[in-house]
Each structure stands twice: as structure tokens, then as C-alpha cells.
Amino acid sequence: MSRGTKKASHSRLPMIAQAGPVSLWMILFVTIPMLFIIFISFMTRGTFGGVEYTPTLTSYKTLADVIYLNVILKSLRVAVVTTAVCLLLGYPFAYYIARKPADVASRLIMLLMIPLWTNSLMRLNAWMLLFQTNGPVNKALLALGLVEKPVMFLYTDGLVLLGLITNFLPFAVLPMYSSIEKLQNAMLEASADLGAKPSTTFLRVTLPLTFPGIFSAVILTFIPALGTYTITDMLGGGKVLYIGNIIKNQFGTIRNWPLGAALSVLLLLITALLIFIYSRFASIEDMEVM
């Protein structure tokens, strides 16, 4: 062994000590399960569920079917709308909080977080109770004479969208808040001093500087919204199916695990693509995750 390599291995020790546990954790709980999913996607389905270990491309050929393309497009559309609404509602909200004194801001953040203390199924059930045919919303509408007979809110695309937006809004606000909070007043003042109108300052200074927060908000809402299935299952009544529901069904009632795995791989690729796009605009290290 040459002297040089020995030295190099010496200097690597602290690095391994530091990164080792994290890497081990990531390998055990992220990499290996993901590789297993990819592996399963190339296997044959068992008649009663489970997997037979005969390699095949059947699942990927099935994915090429136009019905899956439609589901993916439908899911993407809903995820885009959810994300857009969360950004449009969340940004002004985050801005408002960030410009408040620290103690008020922390209280407002607290208010935002409180609903998350309850189980998400409880929150979904609450929406269902509010909007059911003989629920308070319909009773109020009837009493005010706005409608003549109860409106069927349950199991509609609209209610699913409402469920998605309310569920993901806090995750959009938090990263944007932490970005906006770092924004220095001096920057805005300098912009104004140099003659920029407020709208110009916002578009040319505030928005670009808070972009990492916005992009994190996009990632934190878009990706879960794309893969969610409980919200669509409960509020959509098993009729409004998105890609998350289809994946869940493959592992449940339809018993086609390889196809479920292949769909998950597809979802993974879409996610990776998003992160890749982000990396073209800014460095990953800048991404605000709270």
C-alpha cells in the first residue's frame, strides 16, 4: 500500500463518521425500498396478489394504454390547479405574516399549524359533514332561499379540490414565509429610492428573491397532491379516481402489484423531472424547506 492512499483513507474517516449514519439511514429506508419498487415493476403479477418472480415488461406496456395517460393528465391538472391556488392564496398570506412583528407572526403561524394537529381523516370527515345533503351548508342555503332543494356537494370534483387546497395550504405558506421573512427591507427601500414603482419592486426584487420559497411551496404541494389518495377516495366517493387511487387499487382490490409499482415509478420520474427543472433555475441548497 502506498503512503498516499493510506493518508487519504485516514482523512476519509471523519467524513464517514459524519455522513455514515445518515447515508445508512437513507440507504435502508429510501434507496432499498425504491429499488425494490423498481424491481417489482418488472415482475409478473400473482393471481391472488403478490408477485411472481418472472421478469416481464407487461406492466410498462399496460401503462402505454391511453386510459392511463388520461388519468395521469387528469391528476396533473388537479395537482396544478391545487398548487396554483395554494400559491395565490398562500403568498399574500405568507407576506402578511412575514411583515408582522415577530411575536404576532409566530402566533399567526401557530394558527396555521393548529389544524394539522388533528388527524387528516378527521378534517376530511368534517368537510363531509358540513357539505352532506342534510348538512349545515345545505340547511343554510335552503334557509336563505338561495336554493330550492339541497345541492349535491359530496363526491364532486369541486369538493375534492377544496379538500386538496385546504390540506396543502399550510405546506405552501411555511416555506414562502421563511423566504419572505429573510427579505431585507433595505433592498425594497433601495429599489424605491432608485425610482421603481411598488409593482416593479415586487416583480423585479421581491419575487426573484423569494423564488426558492415559492419553488419549495410548489414541490411541497404539487408532489403530494399528485400522489394523494385518501382525499380523493373520501371526498370523491371512489368514483373520482386519480393516479394515487389507481396505485392504491393495484395493491388492494385489483391485486396487480407490478402495475402498481410501475405506476409508482412513473410518479417518481415526474417528481425527479420537477427537481431537475428546479436545479436548472437555482441550486438545490437554496431550496427552503421550512
Place this chain on the structure above:
Amino acid sequence: MKKALSLLIAFVMLFSLGITANAAERKELNIFMWSDYISDDLIANFEDEFGVRVNLSYMNDNADSITKLTAGAGSEYDLIMTCDAYMESLIAGGYLEELDLSQIPNSENINKAYWSEQNQKYCVPYLMNYIYVVYDTERCPIEITCYNDLIRPEMKGQIGSVDGARNLFPIALIALGYDPNSRDENEIKEAYEWLVKYNENVVAYGSTETNIVSGAISCMFTYDGNTAEAMAQLGEDNTLVVAPFTSDPVQLGFDLYVIPKGAQHMDLAYQFLNYICDPEVMAANLVDNPYSCPNDAAVAAASEEYRNGPAFDFDYKTNIFFQEDVGDAITIYDQYYQMLKVG
């Protein structure tokens, strides 16, 4: 210090002695079944009476118990719940222990019409359920007397339904005049087309009893147990009736217990099976689980309320069909079911 240490060790030893002695006394019975499907009192009484600990684990889907059984569940469970549709495959595959009915004398109470000779060797029926049509006489736009009524345009936005390929396809096949357990791809494809129309009328799959009580639907294709629950919730205001079907048969399914090959506590499994076949025990269980029951003596001993329940008030109880094992054709069903759901 030394004294304290030895005292501590002595304590630990004494304590662990107690634990091991206790463990040896209290044997464990491991059961895998649906959740909310057996009364807690029944389990507690059984534990007291026989000095046993019962560990219940729950399945989410019929496929779960099949996965367990085919993977060899004997080391983990002593009793597994499954349904009649899978018995043929499970027996053929040799996944089950053959039963010695002399160890289950109370099984005499079970009506043999619901318990084929083949099945008597391998399973004990627990409860059964009809999957039929129920509607609200005040809100449903039409009277329903056959499956084809469900796809009439008047029924749009009125129906709540159970889910699952092997529950939905049979009614379509019957409506089209085919065998409900068809293995013919063309027939299944036609059934799929029928179900597309059905799907248009369906408001939601699952939660049928909640939806009919809250007024979201006026008609449901569901289990008798769920109907009993909905009717009990409506109480005095109940306007639900079981649809007066004229000729279409309805599905009758069984949930039954099997002993997986190589089970560790066969003796306890037998004790448990005998216990649940006891008329008084099962009658008490029917209060919490108001499903149809194949144990005639238990039904006779059950409460008036159960026996006269409006959910069981229909006259075509013997015009039934069973879900049969369709073998590899299950993948054809799954494929069309997928298309139906994805649309």
C-alpha cells in the same frame, strides 16, 4: 452495595419466574379476520372461560387472507377468516388443515344447506351476507324489481354501491342473462358495458349506509348488515325497504374460519370454533353484528329485534347465487374492473 445488588438480582429472578409461569398458563390463540366483525364481549368471555389470550389481527381486503394462507400462515395464525369464493383453490392448494368435526360438537347447529360436504372438511361458516338492493320508498324515483332497473336513466345520481370486481360483475352478468360466475371474456366484456351505465348512476362506492341516512343517495346495492345499521339509525323515520325482486337472484356470501396448514394451537382453534357455534354465544354476538347467520339454533335464540329486522324482510332468501372460484379468469375481471374505474 453488594447486598443491594444481590437483592435486586433476586427480585429480577423472582419476577421473571412469575412471568414465565404466567406465560405457560395463558396460551395464545392468533386469529386473522375482518375488523369490527365479532363482539368484544365474546372474545373477553372466551378468554376468561378458557384462560386463553386471543390476539386478533385484521385484514383490509379478502386478498389479504389469501396472501397469508398461500404464503403459509400456520406459524403465525391459528384461525384465518376467508370467504366461500376461495375455498376451492385453497383446498386444492393444500393450504388448510382438515377439520375433525367431533371436536366441534356445536357445529351441529349450522344449517347444512349453507355448508357443503366438501367445505365441512375444511371450514366453519361464521356469518353470511346477502348483497341486495335497498331503496327509499319516499325518495327513489322508481320501484326496483330487477338489476336492469338500476341502469335506467331515472336512477342517475341515486345509487350508492359496494365496490369490487367480484361483487359488481355478477349482477351485470345476471341482468344480461349469463352465469354470474362466467369465465367467458366476451360475456365479461358485455357485463363491463352494462356496468359503465350503472357507474353513471352511482354517486359513490362504499359508505352506503352513511350516504342513505344523510340523504345523498336513495338506493343502495349493499350488504344486509349495512342495511340493518342504516335502518336502525333511521329508527321511526325508516322508509327504506329491501327491493321486491321478482326473478333475479341475489348474492349470498359466507365468511368462514379455516385453520391454516401447520397451525400452532389447533386445540385452542377447535375450542374457539366450538364456542362460537354455541347458540347462546352466537345469539349474543348477533346483537353487535346483525348479519345473516347460518347457525339456526342461534337465530332461534336471537333477540326479537334481530329476527324481525326489516333488513331481513324479503321473500327471495333462497333465490341466491354464490361467488365461485373463477380461476385464472380473475385477471380478466380485474382488467375490465380497472377500465370501469379509470373510465
